[in-house]
Amino acid sequence: MSETSFWLLRQQNQLLMSVSETGSMMFPKARLSELDGMVDPILVGHYEGIPCFASEFDALPEHVSGQLTPVRSLFSLAGPEIFALAGRATQLMDWKKNHRFCGHCATPTVMKTTEFGMECPACRLVVYPRISPAVMVLVRRGKDELLLARSPHFKPGVFSALAGFVEAGETLEECARREVKEEVGVEISKLEYFQSQSWPFPNSLMIAFFAEYASGEITPDPSEIEAAGWFNMNDLPTLPDPVSIARRLIEAAIGSHRG
Numbered sequence: 001m002s003e004t005s006f007w008l009l010r011q012q013n014q015l016l017m018s019v020s021e022t023g024s025m026m027f028p029k030a031r032l033s034e035l036d037g038m039v040d041p042i043l044v045g046h047y048e049g050i051p052c053f054a055s056e057f058d059a060l061p062e063h064v065s066g067q068l069t070p071v072r073s074l075f076s077l078a079g080p081e082i083f084a085l086a087g088r089a090t091q092l093m094d095w096k097k098n099h100r101f102c103g104h105c106a107t108p109t110v111m112k113t114t115e116f117g118m119e120c121p122a123c124r125l126v127v128y129p130r131i132s133p134a135v136m137v138l139v140r141r142g143k144d145e146l147l148l149a150r151s152p153h154f155k156p157g158v159f160s161a162l163a164g165f166v167e168a169g170e171t172l173e174e175c176a177r178r179e180v181k182e183e184v185g186v187e188i189s190k191l192e193y194f195q196s197q198s199w200p201f202p203n204s205l206m207i208a209f210f211a212e213y214a215s216g217e218i219t220p221d222p223s224e225i226e227a228a229g230w231f232n233m234n235d236l237p238t239l240p241d242p243v244s245i246a247r248r249l250i251e252a253a254i255g256s257h258r259g
Helices: 073-076 079-097 171-182 244-259
Strands: 005-011 014-019 042-047 051-057 067-070 133-143 145-150 162-165 187-198 204-215 227-232
Touching: 005 079, 014 073, 014 079, 042 079, 051 079, 067 073, 067 162, 073 079, 079 187, 133 187, 133 244, 145 171, 145 244, 162 171, 171 187, 171 204, 187 244, 204 244
Parallel strands: 005 051, 133 204
Antiparallel strands: 005 014, 014 067, 042 051, 133 145, 133 162, 145 227, 187 204
16 A cells, blocks of 8 residues: 555544645545554545545544544535445444454454455354345325424424334335334335435445325324324425435425426
8 A cells, every 4th residue: 555545534433534725525645654553444445546445543643634524414515426435434444343353252353355354263253344224215195295204313393204224034115114104104005116325324225215105194103203294295394414315215206296
């Protein structure tokens, strides 16, 4: 690693970002020799043909300047490609940090050189980066109504599509039907795949669907849903930020409606 590379340097769950005179953000560039204390950095990909390495740091490297920035804000500050690289780096650093020891025999693990795997030299258990699939469902009723709900964890006033994690032994379709039924008491039909999104908070893969309302009255589960209701597409509440696939899912429904 004698050549100059991009560095995704993390401290306290924020990345060190270089800021240009125009205010745009980018990962800082440096050679490994300029970064004291970087141990076993992870190659997370390439940007414009230049390698991108990720590593944690305790003290700010002397030869690298910038500002610490939350990963989520990079979507609006630096664009979707930078956000995607930052999300990948975040997940890989979490995985490496959380699996320093074998979960079976407690022996210190070693990172494999041929793939992303933390291997135990004693019992040979290999642990790969964890990905947690979660299904998102936007339920439509008739030509112009959407079922939206809000979690108590959302920003004030924000409503979104329903979502939940896939359980062991469950298909995506089964998860979609179960989550909608559990969260708001409604039955759905005609599931239609939309898109997926890697969501590094902390390690989710969001799989988004449209669905049609089949039956039932909205009855929110108070442990999960603060409020839920049918909203006319011409009079929607505050929606999630554009960084989320939920926003794209809702906007796609609106675009199809206005056609």
